[in-house]
Amino acid sequence: MYRHTRELQFTAKPSKPDALFAMKFQELLGGQFGEMTVMMQYLFQGWNCRVPGKYKDMIMDIGTEEISHVEMLTVMQARLLEGAPGEVTAQAVATNPALAAVLGGQNPQHAIVSGGGARPTDSLGNPWNAGYIVASGNLLTDFRSNAAAEGQSRLMTSRIANMTDDPGVKEMLAFNLARDTYHQQQWLYGIQMLVEEGFAEVEIEHSNAELENDDAAHVFYTGTDGSRAGEGTWATGPSIVDGKPFRAEELRPLTDDQGILPAPDxxxxxxxxxxxxxxxxxxxxxxxxxxxxxxxxxxxxxxxxxxx
Incomplete structure (x- = not known):
């Protein structure tokens, strides 16, 4: 069950409307690494979590906070689009959508589809896709995906922040940057706790370890002439799983199977x-x-x- 509080989590007031910036801003809302993605990702992970207590509560708490972030972004979008020239866009889009975006200084769909409001799309108008989210039921792999998602989201927010001089927008983005910084750490600490509390043996996914080809788990293959990749710790250091040394080898066939396909129907x-x-x-x-x-x-x- 969810309850809605009228006040936003943080202020979302631009100093002035900016329809062209609003088009870019859509990426933070409905892009692959936007707030809609992390919101849905965390909520589905939380709803599917089979570990009652701090893990499920933590996932649900951050998922609920992300709903607040989506709300903040949609409000900011509407305020950025205030007074956007919808009539110019509406006329031009009939024959040339690209021209409409230029003349109207905005995404034509903001004027035609959403009436000056935010849309669940990226900055190019592509609809948000549920295929963006990761919710496997395995907390270790999910937490790794979450840390990566927060990193990508923060990077986009940082880039968008450099595209505006509006102090109101920057104030809200500064808050979002800080939350993304915290959330990355939250998921990484969650991974550590999963190992400490016996929910995972090591900090990487290692199910059915007894089925592994042990030799293949310790070799770095290079297919590039003169490659220096073998100098990295991933090729010279010890395995995180069992401490055995890694080694580098040239990529080559390990079988005589030539991949001949069966007879077709x-x-x-x-x-x-x-x-x-x-x-x-x-x-x-x-x-x-x-x-x-x-x-x-x-x-x-x-x-x-x-x-x-």
Missing amino acids: PLQFVTYDGNQGPGKPGNAAGARAQGAENVVTKVKDALTGNDH
Whole structure:
């Protein structure tokens, strides 16, 4: 359950309207690394979190704070767009949207679609995409994604801050920069606590470690002639996981598998020279036959002790 307080978390008052800057400002709201992304990312992580207590509460608290940031940005957008020349844009956009943006000094959609308000889009008008968010259910990997998202968000905010001399805008962005600085640290400390409290063995994702090819987990492959990448600690230092040394090697095939594809379904009319024999029809009957064959194979393996 959420409750709404009328007061913003922080003041969002530009000194003067600036429709052209508002077009750039949209990136902080609906861009890939904008506030809508971190808001939705944290909320879905929190709703899906299966660790009641400080971890779930922390994720939900920051997700809720990010709702406040989205509200601040939308208010700032509307105030930046105050008095924008909608009539010029509306006439020009009928034949030339690019000209409309130039003549109107704004994103045409601010005048035509949202009526002088913010939109859930990036600075080019691309709609915000739920595919931007990461919510895996694994707190370790999610926290790493969160730290990266806050870093990208802060970088964009910093760049946008350099594109305006409006003291009101800069005041709000200074607050946002500070929150992004804090939030990056919050997620990194969260990773440390996950390890300390036994929710993760090490600070990197390491599930099914017993299935790993141990040798491949300790080598840096280089495919560049004269590469100096092997001088880095990632190629000379110890593994964070087990302390074993890393090494650098030239990238080369580790198999004789040449990647020959199976025969295609004849009903798909794929260009094919017959080198793999006739293909299997990809219909329901074929799928059932393949499924039955797989079941029989698994039963045989279980009885004989074979492990595929």
